Amino acid sequence: METEPPAVEINAHATPEAEEPSPTPTPYVGTYYFVQSEEDSLNIYEVDGENKTLVKSAEVNLELFPASDKEALQQGVKVNNLEEGIQLIEDFTS
Structure with missing residues (x-):
């Protein structure tokens, strides 16, 4: 029985193409707010x-918060403005 050669030839000695370095992200410039939990408080930072x-x-x-909320708040939740941060705290405290 004859076998046909593969449709694609695999070159074991091929070297990967050089990847271009990914661009360096530009740091955010401007003012923003985030809500973060620390000990027994929720804080809004500018x-x-x-x-x-x-x-x-x-x-x-x-301790009353679900684990997912506690984890997110420990990391810090970015909000669009101060009012949104205040509303987020009010939602958690009411």
Whole structure:
């Protein structure tokens, strides 16, 4: 029985093409806010460049939150503006 040669020839000595380096991300410029849990409080921070300022804080019992919410808040949740941050805290504390 004769076998046909493969349709595609595999070259075991081929070298991968050089990949172009991925572009360096441009750091965010401007002011933004994020909500983050710390100990028994939810805090809203304003970030402007490298400066991080606490804007508002509310005491909460984080043990009552679902694990997924606690994890997200520990990492910090970015919000579009201060009002959205305040609303997020109010949603968790009411």
